[in-house]
Amino acid sequence: MSEDAEITVRDACEEDLDAVSVLAARLVRMHYDWDNERFLKAGPSVETGYRRFLAGELGSRASMVLVATMGDRVVGYAFGRQEPRNWEMLMDESGVLHDVFVDDSARAKGVGVALVRSFVERMRERGAARIVLHTAAQNAAGQALFKKLGFRVTMLEMTL
Numbered sequence: 506m507s508e509d510a511e512i513t514v515r516d517a518c519e520e521d522l523d524a525v526s527v528l529a530a531r532l533v534r535m536h537y538d539w540d541n542e543r544f545l546k547a548g549p550s551v552e553t554g555y556r557r558f559l560a561g562e563l564g565s566r567a568s569m570v571l572v573a574t575m576g577d578r579v580v581g582y583a584f585g586r587q588e589p590r591n592w593e594m595l596m597d598e599s600g601v602l603h604d605v606f607v608d609d610s611a612r613a614k615g616v617g618v619a620l621v622r623s624f625v626e627r628m629r630e631r632g633a634a635r636i637v638l639h640t641a642a643q644n645a646a647g648q649a650l651f652k653k654l655g656f657r658v659t660m661l662e663m664t665l
């Protein structure tokens with residue numbers, strides 16, 4: 506990957522899913538390593554399982570799967586959904602960002618910002634009045650990224 510390869514964010518397609526599922530599996534394993542009593546354990550086939558899951562999401566109008574590319578390489582992805590009113594969460598219709606992950610080799614170049622900005626813009630275009638996400642308590646880099654883009658802390662999850 507050349508140093509100055511341009512970052513492009515676009516909707517993911519079926520052909521991207523092999524690369525995306527490798528990144529998604531890293532996200533799952535990273536969370537389990539942080540707290541193995543809260544986060545699920547990724548088995549050896551988590552890539553396959555995540556690929557199948559995201560393939561289903563590509564066909565859903567409520568979902569949004571984005572990839573960031575540099576040159577012809579997928580270097581990151583974001584996944585989220587337009588969620589309906591949720592009484593348990595006391596939350597009206599929202600755009601919910603579930604995943605964002607950037608390959609180690611492409612970090613600190615603005616890919617994370619590009620993905621989250623694009624997700625927010627596209628959700629706003631779809632009419633989302635708010636964008637909500639959850640991030641692990643240990644995830645200092647993720648929290649810094651989201652705060653930089655204007656997100657504020659609104660809920661704390663607790664686990665026993």
Ligand SMILES: CC(C)(COP(=O)(O)OP(=O)(O)OC[C@H]1O[C@@H](n2cnc3c(N)ncnc32)[C@H](O)[C@@H]1OP(=O)(O)O)[C@@H](O)C(=O)NCCC(=O)NCCS
Nearest residue numbers: 604605606607612613614615616617618646647649650653
């Ligand atoms: C969090 C993550 C998406 C950031 O991606 P990135 O492409 O490296 O981020 P960017 O280059 O766009 O950085 C933007 C901002 O994020 C913050 N940031 C990124 N990496 C950071 C780090 N290691 N430590 C502290 N802040 C960090 C900074 O505020 C940075 O702005 P700055 O350069 O002005 O300081 C990436 O580290 C990642 O994939 N982490 C693992 C997955 C994850 O944590 N996802 C989020 C929760 S689901």
